[in-house]
Amino acid sequence: MPSLVHYPLDPASRLIRLMCAEYGVPLDLEEIRPWLREEALLELNPAATLPILFTDADVPIVGIMATIHAVEDFYTPDVAGGLFPLDPLDRAEMWRLVEWTLVKLNDEVTRYLIEEKIAKRDQRGATPDPAVLRAAKANLNEHLLYFNWLLASRKWLAGPDMSLADFALAAHLSTLDYMGDIDWGKAVETRDWYSRLKSRPAFRTLLNDRVVAMPPSRGYADLDF
Amino acid sequence: MPSLVHYPLDPASRLIRLMCAEYGVPLDLEEIRPWLREEALLELNPAATLPILFTDADVPIVGIMATIHAVEDFYTPDVAGGLFPLDPLDRAEMWRLVEWTLVKLNDEVTRYLIEEKIAKRDQRGATPDPAVLRAAKANLNEHLLYFNWLLASRKWLAGPDMSLADFALAAHLSTLDYMGDIDWGKAVETRDWYSRLKSRPAFRTLLNDRVVAMPPSRGYADLDF
Numbered sequence: 001m002p003s004l005v006h007y008p009l010d011p012a013s014r015l016i017r018l019m020c021a022e023y024g025v026p027l028d029l030e031e032i033r034p035w036l037r038e039e040a041l042l043e044l045n046p047a048a049t050l051p052i053l054f055t056d057a058d059v060p061i062v063g064i065m066a067t068i069h070a071v072e073d074f075y076t077p078d079v080a081g082g083l084f085p086l087d088p089l090d091r092a093e094m095w096r097l098v099e100w101t102l103v104k105l106n107d108e109v110t111r112y113l114i115e116e117k118i119a120k121r122d123q124r125g126a127t128p129d130p131a132v133l134r135a136a137k138a139n140l141n142e143h144l145l146y147f148n149w150l151l152a153s154r155k156w157l158a159g160p161d162m163s164l165a166d167f168a169l170a171a172h173l174s175t176l177d178y179m180g181d182i183d184w185g186k187a188v189e190t191r192d193w194y195s196r197l198k199s200r201p202a203f204r205t206l207l208n209d210r211v212v213a214m215p216p217s218r219g220y221a222d223l224d225f
Numbered sequence: 226m227p228s229l230v231h232y233p234l235d236p237a238s239r240l241i242r243l244m245c246a247e248y249g250v251p252l253d254l255e256e257i258r259p260w261l262r263e264e265a266l267l268e269l270n271p272a273a274t275l276p277i278l279f280t281d282a283d284v285p286i287v288g289i290m291a292t293i294h295a296v297e298d299f300y301t302p303d304v305a306g307g308l309f310p311l312d313p314l315d316r317a318e319m320w321r322l323v324e325w326t327l328v329k330l331n332d333e334v335t336r337y338l339i340e341e342k343i344a345k346r347d348q349r350g351a352t353p354d355p356a357v358l359r360a361a362k363a364n365l366n367e368h369l370l371y372f373n374w375l376l377a378s379r380k381w382l383a384g385p386d387m388s389l390a391d392f393a394l395a396a397h398l399s400t401l402d403y404m405g406d407i408d409w410g411k412a413v414e415t416r417d418w419y420s421r422l423k424s425r426p427a428f429r430t431l432l433n434d435r436v437v438a439m440p441p442s443r444g445y446a447d448l449d450f
Contacts, residue, residue, distance in 0.1 A: 045321075046371060047329055059314050066320035073313040088298040089284050095291035096270075103328065104272055146271060 002075075003028035005044065005052040008209040009118060009178060010034070011110055012064040012102070013051040014171035016071060019083065021202035022167070025075045035119035064102060068164070083164040094158040097165035101172055105143055110172050112136040117179055118211070137181060144187040151189040170197045174206055180217030184225065191225075199223050227300075228253035230269065230277040233434040234343060234403060235259070236335055237289040237327065238276040239396035241296060244308065246427035247392070250300045260344035289327060293389070308389040319383040322390035326397055330368055335397050337361040342404055343436070362406060369412040376414040395422045399431055405442030409450065416450075424448050 002020075004027045006013030020027050032041055037048050044052050045062045053061040053070055061070045076082040085091050113136050116128035147169065150157060158165040173194060176182050184191045197203060207221040219225035227245075229252045231238030245252050257266055262273050269277050270287045278286040278295055286295045301307040310316050338361050341353035372394065375382060383390040398419060401407050409416045422428060432446040444450035 047325055049324075049329075057314065059317075061314075061317040062321045063324045065324040066317040069320055070313060070317050073316070088295060089282065089286075091298070092284075092286040092291040092295050095294055096287045099288045099290040100272055104274075107332075 001026055001028050002056060003030060003054045005030045005032055005041075005054075006050055007031060007033060009114065009175045009211060010050045011106065011172040011175045012049070014174060014206055015064065015102075015168050016051045016053065016067050017205060018167045018171060018202050019068070019071045019164070020075065021205055022083065022200070023071065023075045023077055025071070033119075033122065035115070036122060083162070083167060085159070085161060085163055090159055090161075090163075094163045094165045097158050098168045101165070101168040105169075105172055108139040109136050109143060110175060113176065113179060113181055118214070121214075140176065140181060141183075141186070144182070144190055147193075148187055148189040151193045157193070166193075166197060170194060170203075174203075174220075178209070178211075178216045178220050184219075195223070195225070198225075226251055226253050227281060228255060228279045230255045230257055230266075230279075231275055232256060232258055234339065234400045234436060235275045236331065236397040236400045237274070239399060239431055240289065240327075240393050241276045241278065241292050242430060243392045243396060243427050244293070244296045244389070245300065246430055247308065247425070248296065248300045248302055250296070258344075258347065260340070261347060308387070308392060310384070310386060310388055315384055315386075315388075319388045319390045322383050323393045326390070326393040330394075330397055333364040334361050334368060335400060338401065338404060338406055343439070346439075365401065365406060366408075366411070369407075369415055372418075373412055373414040376418045382418070391418075391422060395419060395428075399428075399445075403434070403436075403441045403445050409444075420448070420450070423450075 002025065004013065004016060004020075006017065006029055008031065017027065017029075032038070032050070034041060034048050034050050041048055044060050047063065049063055051064065051067050053067045055061065055070065055074055061067050072082065072084060076084075085094055112132050116132050116136075120126040120128060147157070154160070156162045156166050157169055173182060173190075198207070210216070227250065229238065229241060229245075231242065231254055233239075233256065242252065242254075257263070257275070259266060259273050259275050266273055269285050272288065274288055276289065276292050278292045280286065280295065280299055286292050297307065297309065301309075310319055337357050341357055341361075345351040345353060372382070379385070381387045381391050382394055398407060398415075423432070435441070
């Protein structure tokens with residue numbers, strides 16, 4: 001069975017867990033806190049990023065770009081059933097929004113909130129910086145406006161069909177939702193879209209995640225939130 | 226002919242120019258300064274990132290992830306001649322290092338130096354912040370140590386064959402080299418590798434780039450530097 005070195009609330013790890021669940025690939029999960037930069041992690045990945053996938057070949061596949069492509073290469077059930085649109089121009093729109101999520105949203109929102117709310121719990125005496133939390137939440141609201149606008153005229157994020165872009169954004173929003181950072185009342189179109197994704201069997205594993213001494217926000221695991 | 230909206234010293238734009246040159250695809254180039262966030266750019270790409278590729282279909286392909294895949298989809302001359310290794314595990318190592326360059330190196334080094342040295346020229350009265358320049362250069366030296374270490378035992382960045390990872394790193398280093406930020410004397414293995422890439426015909430177009438009132442560093446265009 002392939003195994004994944006991950007952290008439960010790391011959005012990149014969540015994306016790979018979602019892809020594998022959607023493709024029916026069972027995963028052994030090994031949890032690690034990447035911000036501790038432990039030797040075992042640095043030996044696998046000097047960049048200290050997640051996820052790291054061990055396929056049956058027992059060779060580590062490192063980082064989100066490599067693991068996305070490896071899951072496609074090794075585990076897509078069949079061409080028509082995959083998360084990559086068949087038309088190259090549709091795939092380009094998917095990649096645009098995957099990049100938006102993995103780079104821009106991560107850079108302006110998710111990584112700050114994970115650092116402040118989660119990683120700092122492992123630094124003695126450190127507390128979240130309210131100015132950073134405020135800036136990240138303001139950025140998140142701008143992103144949600146854009147997603148609302150896109151989803152007002154599209155069934156799925158990148159077009160008429162569900163794709164990797166939906167899973168990438170859902171992975172990030174699910175982490176933000178766990179931490180209670182999303183005001184769903186202000187994000188109606190995004191909520192409707194997220195509600196459809198959340199009902200998929202692939203999502204169940206994420207909704208059962210719990211971080212020690214940090215319960216999820218009310219509604220995190222409810223399909224009717 | 227396909228056209229590319231780019232900025233000459235933007236490393237992501239440079240990567241696509243290198244790929245297209247390597248594949249023998251002529252490009253019309255349209256220059257834009259993304260930090261000005263002009264309406265024409267925001268209409269094409271609300272993220273205000275480059276590059277943007279117009280294929281013959283005249284549909285914009287937006288961002289580095291989408292353009293890399295579009296160039297592969299539309300313009301790879303043949304499977305054996307492409308920049309993607311044929312073996313999936315070799316491709317995984319390529320993507321690991323592409324991500325290292327496009328995300329980590331960009332995030333810790335390149336984007337700061339472009340912001341301080343180039344974008345600030347368009348802000349009246351702004352000057353580069355010496356503390357930021359110092360931090361970015363210290364980070365760059367750490368990255369170069371890692372690349373030296375890799376290239377001491379590998380002919381190309383991701384293994385025995387040249388790949389997209391080489392072009393991604395060369396695109397970033399060529400921008401840093403233009404600005405005079407690389408101390409090649411301390412990066413012998415990386416210099417030897419860069420020298421081989423720089424001699425390729427695909428590289429010529431980059432070496433002729435000139436930014437107004439900002440001449441390149443001595444040695445930038447020399448094949449023997």
